[in-house]
Amino acid sequence: MASTRGLVVDDHTYMRAAMVDCLQQAGLEPVLDADTLAAAREIAAGPPVGLVVLDLRLPDGSALEIIPTLRATGARVLCFTSADDGYSVRSAYAAGAS
Numbered sequence: 001m002a003s004t005r006g007l008v009v010d011d012h013t014y015m016r017a018a019m020v021d022c023l024q025q026a027g028l029e030p031v032l033d034a035d036t037l038a039a040a041r042e043i044a045a046g047p048p049v050g051l052v053v054l055d056l057r058l059p060d061g062s063a064l065e066i067i068p069t070l071r072a073t074g075a076r077v078l079c080f081t082s083a084d085d086g087y088s089v090r091s092a093y094a095a096g097a098s
Contacts (some may be wrong), residue, residue: 006031007045007075009040009063010055013040037061049075054097056081056088057079064088067095 006028008019016033022034023031027052028051037058044047044066052075056063063079077097081088 004028005049005051006047007037007040007043007052008033009037009052009058011035011057011059011095012055015055023051023053035059037066040090044069047052048073051075052077056083056092063093064091065085067097068090071096081095 003080004027006020006023007032008023010014010016010019013035020031020033032043032049034043037060040054040063049070052070054063054067054070056079060098067077067079079092079097081092083089
């Protein structure tokens with residue numbers, strides 16, 4: 001991984017907090033968080049992040065748009081979604097997510 005910093009991107013406050021807590025317990029420090037695609041882009045423009053846990057559905061757009069940018073910095077990207085269609089999963093894999 002590019003660094004031990006983590007990033008959780010989800011628009012649901014409790015889910016985001018739970019994911020941040022899990023990553024901190026796993027030893028990532030610091031773990032940043034964002035609730036929109038715009039906020040995630042701002043964080044991604046800073047120092048490298050090693051692991052990103054990313055909800056595909058965000059209030060200001062599809063997180064599929066940011067996956068290539070994150071991967072280009074060396075970040076590993078793990079996506080989750082409530083979408084029940086195969087298209088979302090295939091698109092995330094194609095963009096470089098796990």
